[in-house]
Amino acid sequence: MLVVVACSPAGRTGPGNELTGSAAPRVAIEQFLNAVKAQDIQAMSSIFGTGSGPARDNIERAELEKRMLIMQCYFNHDKFRITGESNQGAKRVFQIELTRGSRTRQTSALAVRGPSDRWYIETLDIAAVRDFCAEPKQ
Numbered sequence: 001m002l003v004v005v006a007c008s009p010a011g012r013t014g015p016g017n018e019l020t021g022s023a024a025p026r027v028a029i030e031q032f033l034n035a036v037k038a039q040d041i042q043a044m045s046s047i048f049g050t051g052s053g054p055a056r057d058n059i060e061r062a063e064l065e066k067r068m069l070i071m072q073c074y075f076n077h078d079k080f081r082i083t084g085e086s087n088q089g090a091k092r093v094f095q096i097e098l099t100r101g102s103r104t105r106q107t108s109a110l111a112v113r114g115p116s117d118r119w120y121i122e123t124l125d126i127a128a129v130r131d132f133c134a135e136p137k138q
Contacts, residue, residue: 018046019116019118020046020047020049020053020054020056020057020118020120021046021047021049021053021054021114021116021118021119021120022047022118022119022120023117023118023119024119025085025092025094025111025113025119026082026085026092026094026111027119028047028111028119028120028121029082029094029096029109029111029121030082031043031047032044032047032048032109032121033075033077033080033096033098035047036071036072036075036076036077037076037077037078039072039076041065041068041069041072042056044068044071044072045064045068047120047121048067048068048071048120048121048122049112049114049120049121049122050112050114050120050122051090051112051113051114051120051122052114052115053114053115053118053120054114054120055067055120070133071124073132073133074124074126074129074130074132074133075098075107075124075129075132076100076132076133077098077099077100077132078099078100078101079098079099080096080097080098080099081096081097082094082095082096082097083095083096083097083106090112090113091110091111091112091113091122092110092111092119093108093109093110094108094109094110094111095107095108096108096109098129098132100132103131103132105128105129105131105132106128107124107125107126107127107128107129108124108125109121109123109124109125110122110123110124
């Protein structure tokens with residue numbers, strides 16, 4: 001199962017005119033996963049999006065918060081490691097190893113280039129980490 005966000009065209013800045021997204025695709029993955037671990041929904045929502053920009057500029061706030069909380073549950077981790085990357089033009093697919101307690105799972109994420117050459121996380125594969133949310137930390 002993949003988490004996908006559908007967005008309409010938008011600008012590149014969020015509240016307060018700070019830049020959204022990340023300067024590089026690998027950095028987008030790292031920042032997103034660090035925001036998940038920190039339970040920082042605002043930071044997550046500035047990096048999650050499409051080639052049109054951040055999801056937080058394109059989705060109703062209540063819906064966005066719901067999606068971010070779901071992702072926070074599934075992708076919460078003690079540590080992560082990027083184990084692979086493949087280039088698909090304006091997209092990058094990353095293989096990620098997430099560890100939570102005694103469990104380690106392999107998953108993937110897709111980073112896409114958006115406005116002003118910023119990178120956003122467009123999809124995350126939940127299937128491999130489904131048990132991270134279903135069961136307490138072991």
